[in-house]
Amino acid sequence: MGDSMVRRDAAVYDSVRGTLEAARKKAAVAVNDAMVEAYWEVGRQIVEAQGDRAEYGKHLMKYLSERLTKEFGKGFTKRNLFCMKQFYLAFPIVHTLCAQLSWSHYRLLIRVEDEKKRLFYMREAVDQRWTVRQLDCEIHSFYYERLLATREERRESVRQEVKVLEPPTKADGLLKDPYVLDFLDMGGRTDYREDDLEQALMNRLQEFLLELGRGFAFVARQQRIAAETESYYVDLVFYHCILKCYVLIDLKTGKITPQDVGQMDFYVRLYDDRCTQPDDNPTIGIILCATKDATVARYSALADDKGLFAARYTLCLPTEEELARALEPTSALFLE
Structure with missing residues (x-):
């Protein structure tokens, strides 16, 4: 033959x-x-x-x-x-x-007592094509509550400054606070460095993308941005396929500082100038830190709410009490 x-x-x-x-x-x-x-x-x-x-x-x-x-x-x-x-x-x-969901999906959904929350998870499971395991993970990591808390926090900052709600920005629905990174195997360590955290996220990139949410596509790690006299490196770069923009993530293992905000502001401006295409929307920068600081949030570029954000991460699930505090009508972050 x-x-x-x-x-x-x-x-x-x-x-x-x-x-x-x-x-x-x-x-x-x-x-x-x-x-x-x-x-x-x-x-x-x-x-x-x-x-x-x-x-x-x-x-x-x-x-x-x-x-x-x-x-x-x-x-x-x-x-x-x-x-x-x-x-x-x-x-x-x-x-x-929804025909896209199986009986196993619905068996998880019917355990969610709140109707709004239940319908939210159903829509997200369809839109993001979650498996049964992924849906179970998002429900148990309080995805809905964290997203709601983040939106409420951002709305509250506007209420305190101008007493009216700001129209939705392109970052609405993009951010969570906190991000739950309980899938990382850090061995219970508290002395890990930023490059340790970065490596751990790369080792579990699929789980990290799930935690980031819909629309994120991984682009690069330690991406080099060349300037006139020297080069700069961004920890993690993603592209958001729905918002049509790049998302830069800077990892910080401690409390956020004004220097961290200034550095990310610089990265975002430089990236817009050197790396984006004419049809891309302006770049978004997220400082992913262990602890946020109210003063830094209020008196830095973070307060502009126009493309630069800080979000906390935790290596374990938040308690219901912590989430309840996050969902209070007035956020302590902006009221100190």
């Missing part, structure tokens, strides 16, 4: 395989969509049959579980039937369901 025939056979195989793989994916999506709708319908029927009769509901769950398991096999335990009931109660309008 000649080489040309082998190549031809391989090409035919690849084409056939691609067709079958595409059909398999379509079938899986169709099956998932059908099963999600079926579980929703089962939940609806249980809720309507039970009504206000709690005792009858317990009997009904047991009865259905026994008969359905006998006929359809595993998957219809009382616990699973209860999940279907909660599924209907959490999403009472079937048209709000």
